[in-house]
Amino acid sequence: MLEEILQYFPIHTHSLALVSDPDGLLADEALLSALVERGFTLIQEADPVLLRQRAEQARPFTPQAPVLIITPDALETLPYDLWQQGQHLSLALHSYFPNLAYPVLRSLSPPQRARLWEAPHPSTRLGRRGTIEFLLGQVFKLPANLLDHPADFITWLDDIHRQGLTPLPEALLTPLVERLQGNQAYAGWPLNEIFQSSQAFAEFVQAQWESYIHSVHEAAAGYAIPMPALIPFDSDPGLQDALSRLVRSGRLTPLQVSEPENLPGWAAPAIRAIHEDLRPKRIDELQHTLYGQLAELSTHDRWEDWEAIARAWAALTLLWYSSNYLPTQEQQKKQETLRPALDHAFLEWLRLRYTSLAAQRLPAPHQVQHVPYYLAYLRSLGVVGKVALLILDGLSLADWELIALTWRTRHSDWHYEKQLLLAQIPTITAISRLALASGMRPADLRLPGAPRNEVEGWQAFWGREGLPENAIEAVSLALDRVAPPAVITSSHLEALCLIDHTIDDILHGSVLGASDLQASLRLWLEIGNDERPTSARLEALLDDLLERGFSIFITSDHGHCEARGMGQPAEGLVAQTRGKRARLYDDRRAAQRVQTAFPETILWEKDGLLPDDRVALMPEGRWAFTTNNETVVTHGGLTLDEVVVPLVRIQKRALHD
Numbered sequence: 289m290l291e292e293i294l295q296y297f298p299i300h301t302h303s304l305a306l307v308s309d310p311d312g313l314l315a316d317e318a319l320l321s322a323l324v325e326r327g328f329t330l331i332q333e334a335d336p337v338l339l340r341q342r343a344e345q346a347r348p349f350t351p352q353a354p355v356l357i358i359t360p361d362a363l364e365t366l367p368y369d370l371w372q373q374g375q376h377l378s379l380a381l382h383s384y385f386p387n388l389a390y391p392v393l394r395s396l397s398p399p400q401r402a403r404l405w406e407a408p409h410p411s412t413r414l415g416r417r418g419t420i421e422f423l424l425g426q427v428f429k430l431p432a433n434l435l436d437h438p439a440d441f442i443t444w445l446d447d448i449h450r451q452g453l454t455p456l457p458e459a460l461l462t463p464l465v466e467r468l469q470g471n472q473a474y475a476g477w478p479l480n481e482i483f484q485s486s487q488a489f490a491e492f493v494q495a496q497w498e499s500y501i502h503s504v505h506e507a508a509a510g511y512a513i514p515m516p517a518l519i520p521f522d523s524d525p526g527l528q529d530a531l532s533r534l535v536r537s538g539r540l541t542p543l544q545v546s547e548p549e550n551l552p553g554w555a556a557p558a559i560r561a562i563h564e565d566l567r568p569k570r571i572d573e574l575q576h577t578l579y580g581q582l583a584e585l586s587t588h589d590r591w592e593d594w595e596a597i598a599r600a601w602a603a604l605t606l607l608w609y610s611s612n613y614l615p616t617q618e619q620q621k622k623q624e625t626l627r628p629a630l631d632h633a634f635l636e637w638l639r640l641r642y643t644s645l646a647a648q649r650l651p652a653p654h655q656v657q658h659v660p661y662y663l664a665y666l667r668s669l670g671v672v673g674k675v676a677l678l679i680l681d682g683l684s685l686a687d688w689e690l691i692a693l694t695w696r697t698r699h700s701d702w703h704y705e706k707q708l709l710l711a712q713i714p715t716i717t718a719i720s721r722l723a724l725a726s727g728m729r730p731a732d733l734r735l736p737g738a739p740r741n742e743v744e745g746w747q748a749f750w751g752r753e754g755l756p757e758n759a760i761e762a763v764s765l766a767l768d769r770v771a772p773p774a775v776i777t778s779s780h781l782e783a784l785c786l787i788d789h790t791i792d793d794i795l796h797g798s799v800l801g802a803s804d805l806q807a808s809l810r811l812w813l814e815i816g817n818d819e820r821p822t823s824a825r826l827e828a829l830l831d832d833l834l835e836r837g838f839s840i841f842i843t844s845d846h847g848h849c850e851a852r853g854m855g856q857p858a859e860g861l862v863a864q865t866r867g868k869r870a871r872l873y874d875d876r877r878a879a880q881r882v883q884t885a886f887p888e889t890i891l892w893e894k895d896g897l898l899p900d901d902r903v904a905l906m907p908e909g910r911w912a913f914t915t916n917n918e919t920v921v922t923h924g925g926l927t928l929d930e931v932v933v934p935l936v937r938i939q940k941r942a943l944h945d
Contacts, residue, residue, distance in 0.1 A: 296377055299326050303349035305356045306374035308363050311381035315398045317590050320644035328356040330647040341735050389419035395457035399592050403427040438473055439526025446537055452592030455484040476518050487704055490539045501543050528554040536573050567607050574604040575622045585633055595708050598932040602685035609802045631909050635926050643896040655710045660727035660749045672839035676784040682792030684847030688934045694813040705937040711846045714870035714904040715923050715930040721845035729897045750783040768821030772829050795848045798921040802850040805921050834940040842936045849929040853918035854911040857882045868912040869924030871905045879903040
């Protein structure tokens with residue numbers, strides 16, 4: 289199917305191509321990557337002013353440097369001069385799947401459609417119900433009788449969440465839930481929630497396991513046995529066999545029990561004694577998982593594959609640098625092999641897919657510059673109303689996992705939904721945070737009238753979305769010293785951006801490396817009676833915003849990594865930015881001269897996001913432009929830890945839910 293569409297875009301043939309793509313066929317990651325490899329500059333802009341600016345930036349249009357303008361609307365809606373010059377093409381989903389019901393097809397997400405491209409086509413025309421059954425079987429690999437057995441259903445649901453195939457479109461979700469509701473085995477299950485949300489699924493499984501353990505202890509103590517758990521762990525051998533798998537996937541955290549001898553042997557993978565340290569075993573499991581994931585990688589890997597790797601790596605990083613833990617020699621040896629292999633594989637994937645993912649803005653964001661568009665999209669659907677974006681400067685995915693562990697214990701009424709994003713490269717504040725707040729590529733920020741800072745960028749974006757000036761606000765927080773500014777309490781606010789620098793300050797002050805950073809972050813999260821800065825004021829602010837009806841989104845402009853010094857270039861004023869993990873140049877020859885002196889570096893340029901005359905020079909692996917062998921915690925480079933950041937939505941729910 290990929291080749292069928294690519295035949296419309298031959299290499300070095302057209303200077304300008306205009307495509308009407310109302311069904312989002314060109315949102316496929318592999319297809320976008322193939323178009324970029326063929327030399328196309330991709331432009332997708334709903335705003336006519338930004339569209340015109342992007343087109344002017346891309347001139348001159350030539351067969352050797354062709355431009356592809358994609359719109360969901362009719363081509364006649366594009367500026368006339370572009371319409372007149374360009375080759376015209378209209379794509380339609382039903383022309384590739386004529387035997388499937390079009391409205392159901394259209395509801396699939398890009399990752400789900402990617403699975404459909406690979407499936408055999410039905411030989412006869414299917415109606416709505418037949419299409420639903422076909423998609424459930426071919427895209428989601430749901431066997432006809434799987435729903436009859438809770439153990440099979442749980443493992444299948446674990447798989448589709450892990451593979452990034454959720455949430456299910458409403459067209460598939462409704463009949464699936466109705467079918468399950470007719471089975472007494474699923475009475476009381478929050479089916480809609482666990483289909484749509486990976487976090488809700490994990491919370492449900494965890495709560496049911498806790499309920500089962502509680503019932504066993506109550507029975508052993510001679511108390512009346514409470515109502516059985518909704519998931520029948522005690523009577524279903526399949527569920528008992530699935531415990532190890534659920535623990536490995538992170539859906540189930542082993543419970544601490546005082547008398548493990550009261551529990552059956554099959555419960556062992558998901559329990560631990562009061563003083564038992566599970567970190568050695570969990571580190572072994574995560575290292576084994578990551579080795580397996582790396583072994584399965586190929587040139588066709590999608591963002592969903594790297595999301596799974598990033599989650600596992602963040603979990604491993606959190607354990608690795610936790611206090612009072614010394615990894616074994618075998619674990620150290622594996623980590624020394626795993627880390628560079630992971631860094632190399634991720635760099636190669638970025639070279640292939642980073643540029644194309646920049647064009648995949650909706651329905652799910654892929655890069656930090658997409659976040660404002662995503663928030664506006666959710667508002668347009670009525671999913672959210674007032675939005676508050678909290679940018680935690682320097683927050684890595686592993687940092688968020690630590691914060692979430694702490695906040696869940698203090699705010700049982702907060703519900704989290706997490707996505708992953710790619711920061712702008714190089715992963716420095718000057719590049720990535722302005723792109724995040726403004727929704728603009730770094731190259732666009734050089735245009736006349738472009739915003740100069742995050743406040744201007746946020747205000748300009750929401751102004752284009754039609755919000756009045758008094759409904760938009762962006763402020764920098766300093767909660768360790770002063771209270772939140774009064775302006776954020778305005779009843780007129782609809783789009784609020786908050787920037788907090790605490791984590792970035794912590795990471796740059798961590799002179800003893802990543803372990804030092806994590807210890808400082810744990811101290812910040814620990815709320816006591818002393819006068820030191822803590823996260824308490826930030827949590828209180830978020831709780832207040834939730835009470836006032838805001839939907840809160842937390843993200844970061846970049847993560848960070850522990851790196852080792854390789855020396856510092858002596859270049860005078862040649863570099864525009866002199867970071868420890870990235871240096872920016874407007875003169876490519878100057879960058880090459882520094883690279884000659886520091887050959888273990890990477891030149892990053894012409895990625896479709898940076899200005900064409902801007903070159904970034906970054907150390908390979910986990911080296912840094914600083915004193916030889918000095919250990920630093922910093923950012924700017926191309927590791928998973930620096931590039932992949934979380935986007936978390938927090939909602940408030942009733943305690944009885």
